[in-house]
Structures are given as structure tokens and as C-alpha cells.
Amino acid sequence: MSTPAQALAAVDRRFWAPAAPERLAALRVLVAGFALAYLLVRLPHLVQVARTDDPRFDPIGPLAWLDGPVPAPVGLAVLAVAVASGAAAVAGWRWRLTGPVFALAFLAVTTYRSSWGQIFHTDNLVCLHLLVLAVSPAADAWSLDARRRGGPPPAPGPSHGWPVRVLSLLTVGTYAVAGWAKLRNGGIGWLDGDVLRHHIAHDALRKQLVGASHSSLGAVVLEHRWLFPPMAVLTLVLELGAPAALAVRRLRVPWAAAAWAFHLGVLALMSIGFPYPLSGIAFASLFPVERLPAAVAARRPRVRAARRREVVNT
Amino acid sequence: MRGRTLAYTVLAAAVAAVLGPPLWPPPADSYPLSTYPMFSIDRGAVSQVATVVGVDEAGEEARLTPGLIGGTDEPMLAVATASRAARGTPAEQRRLCEQVAGRVARSGRDEVVAVRLQVEVHDSVAHVTGDEVEPRSVRVLATCEVER
Numbered sequence: 001m002s003t004p005a006q007a008l009a010a011v012d013r014r015f016w017a018p019a020a021p022e023r024l025a026a027l028r029v030l031v032a033g034f035a036l037a038y039l040l041v042r043l044p045h046l047v048q049v050a051r052t053d054d055p056r057f058d059p060i061g062p063l064a065w066l067d068g069p070v071p072a073p074v075g076l077a078v079l080a081v082a083v084a085s086g087a088a089a090v091a092g093w094r095w096r097l098t099g100p101v102f103a104l105a106f107l108a109v110t111t112y113r114s115s116w117g118q119i120f121h122t123d124n125l126v127c128l129h130l131l132v133l134a135v136s137p138a139a140d141a142w143s144l145d146a147r148r149r150g151g152p153p154p155a156p157g158p159s160h161g162w163p164v165r166v167l168s169l170l171t172v173g174t175y176a177v178a179g180w181a182k183l184r185n186g187g188i189g190w191l192d193g194d195v196l197r198h199h200i201a202h203d204a205l206r207k208q209l210v211g212a213s214h215s216s217l218g219a220v221v222l223e224h225r226w227l228f229p230p231m232a233v234l235t236l237v238l239e240l241g242a243p244a245a246l247a248v249r250r251l252r253v254p255w256a257a258a259a260w261a262f263h264l265g266v267l268a269l270m271s272i273g274f275p276y277p278l279s280g281i282a283f284a285s286l287f288p289v290e291r292l293p294a295a296v297a298a299r300r301p302r303v304r305a306a307r308r309r310e311v312v313n314t
Numbered sequence: 315m316r317g318r319t320l321a322y323t324v325l326a327a328a329v330a331a332v333l334g335p336p337l338w339p340p341p342a343d344s345y346p347l348s349t350y351p352m353f354s355i356d357r358g359a360v361s362q363v364a365t366v367v368g369v370d371e372a373g374e375e376a377r378l379t380p381g382l383i384g385g386t387d388e389p390m391l392a393v394a395t396a397s398r399a400a401r402g403t404p405a406e407q408r409r410l411c412e413q414v415a416g417r418v419a420r421s422g423r424d425e426v427v428a429v430r431l432q433v434e435v436h437d438s439v440a441h442v443t444g445d446e447v448e449p450r451s452v453r454v455l456a457t458c459e460v461e462r
Contacts, residue, residue: 015325034316048386054404054413056398059346107346114345119392128331135324164322166328173332178350181336185354195356202361208442209365209434210396211377212389220440291377308452 021140021153022290027164029090030101030289033130034281035106038088038126039079048114050075054199059115062107075112081105092143103127103134119216126276129169130284136163151255167285172242175259179239188195191236203270218269231265238262245286256283320382321324337373361438364400366414367424369371376426382417400433400455407431411456418460 051072059066069075070254082105110123137160137191139145141153154160181189189195194276201222204214211277238258245255263277276282335342336349343349366383368376384392399410411431417427433453440446 016321045388052385054385055338055409056395059399061347064344076316111345116391116399118388118390119343119345120349121350121352124346124348125349128328131346132324132328135320138440144365152385156322159317162325166324170328170332173328174350176346177332177336178352178354181352182349182354185351186356189356190354196353198357198359198438199353200440201359202357202363204442205361205436205438206363206393207367207389208346209363209377210383210389210392211379213431214442219444222343222439223443287433 001303016158017161017166018156018158019164019288020156021160021163022047022142023288024133024136024138025092025140025142025291027167027285028092028287029096029134029142030168030281030284031133032086032089032099032102034276034279035130036083036090036099036128036181037225038084038275039086039109043079043083046079046109046113047076049116050079052116054116055119057115058117058221059111060119061111061114063111063115066211070112077111077145078105078108083110089242092139092145095139095143095145096173099138102131106130112124115241122272122274123278125171125174125282129167129172131168132163132170136160138163143161162287168246169287171282172209175239175242179236182236191229191232193225193230193232196230196232196235197222197225202271203272207271215271215272218271221269235262251284252283256286259283319390326345343386349399357438359437359439362435363431364431364433364455365393366396366410366429366431368418368423368460369428369430370425371427375430378414378423378426378429382421382423385413385415385417396431399405404453404456407456408458411458415460419462424462426460428459430454430456430458 053069053072057066057069066094082102085102085105088094089102102137107127110120112125114123137166140160146153151278182195186195200218204218204222207214238255243257244249259277260283263274267273267278317352331347335347337343337445343351366378368378380385380389380392384395386392395410399407411429414431415429418429432455434449435451437446441449
């Protein structure tokens with residue numbers, strides 16, 4: 001076999017490798033659970049957006065065809081469908097229907113939110129993850145569907161493995177593209193740190209001017225120009241190096257930890273929260289998350305025993 | 315075989331979703347497909363920012379809130395609202411000015427008697443660090459009284 005054919009066969013073996021249905025089920029619970037919680041936490045804001053009737057409407061993406069804002073009852077109805085189908089999706093109830101309905105309703109709600117002149121990049125990855133999960137058998141285990149079906153969960157198979165790999169690909173891909181955009185738009189000059197410094201200052205300034213709070217830590221850090229070149233280099237290494245975490249298993253923990261710390265830094269310096277990566281769930285597909293319940297259960301007796309010892313000692 | 319076809323179709327769609335927007339000319343940001351342009355373009359040290367401010371009886375300026383400016387509690391929507399109006403026609407500028415004045419009238423901010431849509435020019439770093447608080451220039455686009 002020629003080398004390209006061998007390479008393709010190796011990619012196929014890896015992509016099509018079997019996985020336990022519990023891995024995909026855990027990702028369903030985590031990703032859909034996050035998306036549902038996100039909608040519920042942001043509900044007052046999303047209701048405000050659904051009720052807004054304003055000429056500044058600037059539809060994008062899948063809603064670009066709209067001529068103007070939809071009537072408030074329609075927007076509120078889509079929001080209600082998103083919340084209801086989200087709850088069903090987390091529970092794995094009628095997943096083949098509720099999974100796609102939730103993914104599409106979440107897409108509609110978040111696209112509408114980004115259709116007023118400001119695109120919220122915080123929502124992209126969770127939305128893409130939901131769309132992939134929606135076409136996968138993510139409720140073959142740990143779901144009401146599985147309980148209704150009865151019997152043991154299906155044996156590990158390729159259909160439970162490839163969606164996990166696509167989720168991981170999307171995660172590392174979005175970071176790599178963000179890094180590439182910095183080089184494309186800023187050139188190698190992006191590394192001198194001034195672009196980053198100006199961005200942090202500009203973001204704080206515009207928040208001040210509309211009466212919003214901004215990070216006081218960011219204001220302190222801005223006074224120390226020498227901090228920005230290393231911050232810029234680390235940012236680019238993290239983003240452009242993301243695909244390595246997909247290829248090399250032992251890099252996954254350090255890369256995910258670094259990406260999480262990066263978002264913590266953005267939150268601290270700019271008061272911009274990317275809740276999906278900050279929750280850790282954006283990186284969950286890189287790890288055996290199906291072991292989480294067993295790990296938590298195994299920890300409980302140890303914690304209880306430690307507490308008992310504390311009580312006895314006091 | 316059907317499962318494999320679906321798997322590779324989704325894989326191809328995912329690769330296209332990530333790589334398509336930045337590679338397809340012209341690279342345009344959208345949702346949920348994005349070029350992820352955050353923090354990539356040099357904005358320079360001097361920033362022009364549109365906003366709406368309140369004015370009291372003595373003519374002193376008072377900062378409003380994202381809710382009063384944009385109609386929601388999201389600061390970035392307030393920024394986008396003011397920027398878009400500032401780029402728009404005088405009628406659009408007037409419209410936002412009146413909308414904000416209406417929201418201020420219902421808000422209990424009794425000290426505010428007028429609102430102004432304006433574009434402020436600042437040295438962003440100097441402003442945020444407190445070295446240069448006053449704007450370098452202010453261009454007023456519309457002024458509206460708050461009617462109670």
C-alpha cells in the first residue's frame with residue numbers, strides 16, 4: 001500500500017475506533033446540561049432580546065434571511081422550546097427528536113442574540129458541539145430512552161466513538177483558527193504585545209463609556225507594558241498548538257489546563273467570561289468523562305470516612 | 315455502511331465549519347461559523363467610541379448604564395447600539411437619542427435632564443490607567459431632552 005493510502009487507513013482506524021456508549025452519554029449530559037443551564041441563567045437577557053423591536057437588527061448566519069425582528073411571541077416561543085427540549089435532551093428522553101430540536105432551538109436563540117450588531121463568540125463552540133451530538137446516538141446509555149428500552153447498554157462501537165472525536169476536533173480547531181487569525185490580521189507584529197494591550201484597554205474604555213464595570217486588574221496590568229509580549233507569545237502557542245493535543249494524548253491535560261487558565265486570564269483582565277471553556281466542559285471530549293460518576297462515587301466513602309475521623313478527633 | 319457515511323459527512327462538515335470561514339474569501343465573521351477575529355486586529359492606542367451620556371441641570375455629564383443605552387443589560391449590545399447609530403443617518407441618531415431619553419425618563423434618574431449621543435476619542439491605555447481621563451475630543455451627534 002502507498003504511503004498516502006496507509007495514512008488514510010490509519011486516520012480511518014483512529015476515527016472509526018469503537019468507544020463505550022457511556023462516553024458519548026456523559027458528553028450529552030455535560031454539553032446539553034451546560035447549554036440548558038446557560039439558557040436558564042441568561043433567561044432574563046434572552047427574554048429582553050426576544051422582546052426587542054429595533055431597527056438596529058442585523059441578522060447573521062442561519063437567520064440572515066430575516067427582514068426584521070420576529071414578533072416577540074415567536075421569539076419567546078422558540079426560547080421556551082429550547083428550554084423544554086434542553087431538559088428532555090439532558091435526560092435523554094426521545095433523544096432522536098429532542099436532541100436535534102434542542103440543537104436547532106439553541107442555534108436559533110443564540111443566533112438571534114448575536115443579530116444586533118455584536119457577535120457573541122462565547123456561544124459558538126457549545127452550539128457546534130450540540131449540533132454534532134444531535135446526530136449521534138448519545139442517549140444509548142444514561143438516559144430515559146435506555147431505561148425504557150431495558151437491558152444492558154449496547155456494546156462499545158464506532159458509532160459511539162466518532163462523535164467524540166469530532167467534538168474534540170471542533171474544540172482544538174476553533175483555537176487553532178483563532179491563533180491563525182491573529183497572525184493573518186496582525187502579522188508577526190502581534191507578538192510584540194501591543195495589539196493585545198490595546199485590545200484590553202479599548203475593551204475597558206468602551207465598557208466605562210457605557211457605564212458598565214470593567215476589570216480593575218486589567219487597568220493595573222496595562223501599566224506594565226513588558227508583561228504583554230510574553231502574554232502574546234503564550235496565547236499564540238496555546239492556540240496554534242491546540243491540534244497537538246488531539247494528536248498526542250499526553251499533551252491533553254497540560255493543553256486543556258493552559259486553555260482554561262487562558263480563559264481565566266481573559267476573565268480577570270477583561271471581565272469577559274467564556275463560560276463553556278471556563279466550566280471545563282468544552283474540553284470534556286478529550287478525556288474519559290464516563291469515569292466521572294464512578295470516581296465521584298469512590299471518593300464519597302473516603303470523604304465520609306475522613307469526616308468521621310475528624311469528628312472522633314475533635 | 316450508513317453509519318460510516320454519516321460519520322464522515324459530519325467530520326467533513328465539522329472541518330468545513332472550522333476552516334471554511336477563514337479560508338473562504340473574503341473572510342467574514344458570522345455565527346455559529348466564525349473567523350474568530352477576537353483580539354487579532356491592532357486597534358491602535360487611540361480609540362473612537364460612540365456612547366450616549368446623560369446631562370444634568372448644571373451641564374455636567376453623567377454616565378448612563380448598558381440597559382438605558384441598549385435596552386438590555388449586556389454592555390456589548392449597548393456599545394454596538396451606540397456605534398451603529400453613530401454610523402447611521404441623522405434620523406437614526408435622533409431615534410436612538412429619543413429612545414434613550416425615554417428609558418431615562420422611566421428609570422428614576424431624575425438628575426438627568428438631557429441625553430447626548432456622542433463619539434469620544436481617547437488614548438485608551440492612558441484613560442483606563444487614569445493618566446488621561448478627559449477625552450481628546452468629543453463629537454456630539456444628537457441631543458434630546460428627557461421629558462417627564
